[in-house]
Amino acid sequence: MSVLVYTETENGKLKKTALEVASYAKGVADMLGATVTAVTVNAESTNELSKYGVDKVLTVKNDKLGNFNAKAYADVLKQAAQKENSKVVIVSSSANAKFMAPILAINLNAGYASNVVALPESDSPFKVKRTAFTNKAFNITEISSEVKLIGLSKNAYGLKENNGAATEESFSPELNEADFSTEVTNVDKVTGKVTIADAEIVVSGGRGLKGPENWEMIEELADVLGAATACSKPVSDMGWRPHSEHVGQTGKPVAANLYVAVGISGAIQHLAGINASKVKLVINNDAEAPFFKAADYGVVGDAFEVVPQLIEKLKEFKANNA
Amino acid sequence: MKILVCISHVPDTTSKINFTDGDTKFDTNGVQFVINPNDEFGLTRAMWFKEKQGASVTVVNVGGPETEPTLRKALAIGADEAIRINATPTDGYFVAKQLAEVAKDYNLIIAGRESIDYNGGMVPGMLATLIDANYVNNCIGLEVEGETATAVREIDGGKETLKTTFPLVIGGQKGLVEESDLKIPNMRGIMMARKKTLNITEPVSGDVATKAVFFEKPAPKGAIKLISPDNLDELVDLLHNEAKVI
Numbered sequence: 001m002s003v004l005v006y007t008e009t010e011n012g013k014l015k016k017t018a019l020e021v022a023s024y025a026k027g028v029a030d031m032l033g034a035t036v037t038a039v040t041v042n043a044e045s046t047n048e049l050s051k052y053g054v055d056k057v058l059t060v061k062n063d064k065l066g067n068f069n070a071k072a073y074a075d076v077l078k079q080a081a082q083k084e085n086s087k088v089v090i091v092s093s094s095a096n097a098k099f100m101a102p103i104l105a106i107n108l109n110a111g112y113a114s115n116v117v118a119l120p121e122s123d124s125p126f127k128v129k130r131t132a133f134t135n136k137a138f139n140i141t142e143i144s145s146e147v148k149l150i151g152l153s154k155n156a157y158g159l160k161e162n163n164g165a166a167t168e169e170s171f172s173p174e175l176n177e178a179d180f181s182t183e184v185t186n187v188d189k190v191t192g193k194v195t196i197a198d199a200e201i202v203v204s205g206g207r208g209l210k211g212p213e214n215w216e217m218i219e220e221l222a223d224v225l226g227a228a229t230a231c232s233k234p235v236s237d238m239g240w241r242p243h244s245e246h247v248g249q250t251g252k253p254v255a256a257n258l259y260v261a262v263g264i265s266g267a268i269q270h271l272a273g274i275n276a277s278k279v280k281l282v283i284n285n286d287a288e289a290p291f292f293k294a295a296d297y298g299v300v301g302d303a304f305e306v307v308p309q310l311i312e313k314l315k316e317f318k319a320n321n322a
Numbered sequence: 323m324k325i326l327v328c329i330s331h332v333p334d335t336t337s338k339i340n341f342t343d344g345d346t347k348f349d350t351n352g353v354q355f356v357i358n359p360n361d362e363f364g365l366t367r368a369m370w371f372k373e374k375q376g377a378s379v380t381v382v383n384v385g386g387p388e389t390e391p392t393l394r395k396a397l398a399i400g401a402d403e404a405i406r407i408n409a410t411p412t413d414g415y416f417v418a419k420q421l422a423e424v425a426k427d428y429n430l431i432i433a434g435r436e437s438i439d440y441n442g443g444m445v446p447g448m449l450a451t452l453i454d455a456n457y458v459n460n461c462i463g464l465e466v467e468g469e470t471a472t473a474v475r476e477i478d479g480g481k482e483t484l485k486t487t488f489p490l491v492i493g494g495q496k497g498l499v500e501e502s503d504l505k506i507p508n509m510r511g512i513m514m515a516r517k518k519t520l521n522i523t524e525p526v527s528g529d530v531a532t533k534a535v536f537f538e539k540p541a542p543k544g545a546i547k548l549i550s551p552d553n554l555d556e557l558v559d560l561l562h563n564e565a566k567v568i
């Protein structure tokens with residue numbers, strides 16, 4: 001028996017979340033006394049997977065799978081799971097994986113638990129811990145179907161090295177016309193910028209920044225930290241920043257190592273969406289702002305003074321620690 | 323165009339989340355319920371299609387009688403009729419299976435990308451697969467021409483445009499319409515909603531695939547460390563040496 005894991009690539013390169021789900025799959029496989037089989041689609045190299053406990057890689061190369069296609073990719077994984085006789089299938093929480101997983105669940109007749117944050121608590125019955133109520137709680141979910149599908153939350157398990165040697169096998173699933181009834185006609189992706197989904201650090205600005213013209217310092221702070229930029233809901237509603245930056249309960253979830261909130265009050269809906277971040281720093285001139293109750297580090301001060309100074313200090317730090 | 327909008331009945335975003343029965347059940351005591359925000363964006367887009375292109379809009383919910391005020395609110399916003407499938411939603415698969423029974427009669431089915439209570443994010447994708455429809459998740463834009471649809475999907479780090487055909491299931495979110503497009507029902511809407519049809523149907527049986535058996539609240543947060551704005555070196559030091567995040 002092998003645990004099947006979908007290891008995603010971006011422009012042919014394995015994503016960091018791919019290494020995280022591989023690490024997690026190894027943890028599950030050890031519990032079950034199983035091996036790990038990874039599936040890649042149009043990957044240039046899969047060498048790195050050996051380091052994270054993968055025993056076998058099924059490499060799929062197919063020009064028709066150049067753009068992500070949820071139905072077709074679900075078909076690939078279904079056939080891989082059947083070939084490997086996998087009873088546990090693991091995917092990440094990327095936008096693409098979340099798009100595909102429910103389709104795969106039906107095709108495999110699998111119970112699906114999304115937003116899982118830890119290794120199974122037990123394998124019989126099979127119980128996993130997942131977040132619910134947008135990070136305001138956890139729930140322990142029992143999956144009772146024979147095949148189980150797990151969506152792992154980003155940054156919940158981390159990377160765990162596990163030296164081994166993965167064998168590579170080329171795999172050519174049969175795709176049918178019906179898989180391609182939805183067609184991508186245009187992809188509009190920011191290049192050279194860290195995305196909120198992949199960022200280890202996120203710098204976020206709120207209404208306290210007064211207007212879109214003041215975002216230069218937020219971008220600069222993000223730049224020195226190698227971070228993605230984000231914002232609170234009203235900031236995107238007013239059009240100061242694009243909707244894609246809106247984080248919180250009704251926006252994107254953030255599960256970064258460090259979340260920096262500048263001029264954000266810390267409303268419950270905002271906090272819910274960013275709570276899975278490990279360390280939170282708040283900069284706000286109102287010592288009573290609720291965010292101070294939810295953060296690890298805080299500076300009570302005017303963002304227009306604190307942020308430029310912090311940028312300078314971080315530049316010094318980077319220069320000394322380069 | 324026949325549009326079905328799936329409505330999840332969820333605790334208001336400001337709700338305190340507590341559990342009862344030995345932490346096995348969500349405590350609804352004192353909780354206000356609302357239309358799931360992602361579904362409200364979808365419903366509002368459906369109203370737009372009704373006004374501009376001509377469509378009938380039916381809303382559906384899988385839930386007990388307590389969810390009817392939420393369906394009435396959707397009718398007050400302008401939906402033509404409502405269906406309540408009389409069952410306690412146990413997991414995403416069960417809900418998708420119930421919805422599949424009614425969804426076959428529609429060509430555009432709009433759901434939210436996730437409900438804000440259990441955050442499963444699986445109902446629209448499962449529903450689409452069960453009824454063999456096309457499916458677009460994280461949908462932030464939707465145009466329809468005849469039986470063809472152009473949908474914009476948010477992806478990590480950008481967006482993509484997709485061309486597809488009916489029958490189509492959407493996992494919608496903000497962007498389908500703007501926040502400022504959301505409608506608060508007026509008195510006339512509320513009066514009319516009382517006269518609209520709310521059909522109650524009985525569920526089909528479905529296997530149990532997953533079950534939430536226990537709930538936990540996050541561990542209480544430790545005290546915050548405050549750093550003076552005049553001492554940002556200390557902040558950098560803490561982030562590096564203590565938190566180890568830079």
Ligand SMILES: Cc1cc2nc3c(=O)[nH]c(=O)nc-3n(C[C@H](O)[C@H](O)[C@H](O)COP(=O)(O)OP(=O)(O)OC[C@H]3O[C@@H](n4cnc5c(N)ncnc54)[C@H](O)[C@@H]3O)c2cc1C
Nearest residue numbers: 206207208232233248249250263264265267270285286303
């Ligand atoms: C159904 C629903 C869903 C929602 N979903 C979300 C969501 O997903 N995400 C989200 O973010 N919100 C969400 N909200 C909105 C939320 O309730 C708050 O209104 C919002 O988060 C507030 O944004 P803010 O902190 O930027 O603005 P404010 O609450 O106005 O806070 C601005 C902060 O900036 C500080 N400030 C002002 N000047 C300065 C200065 N010079 N230097 C430093 N600090 C300064 C102020 O002290 C204040 O604390 C939702 C609301 C509802 C009803």
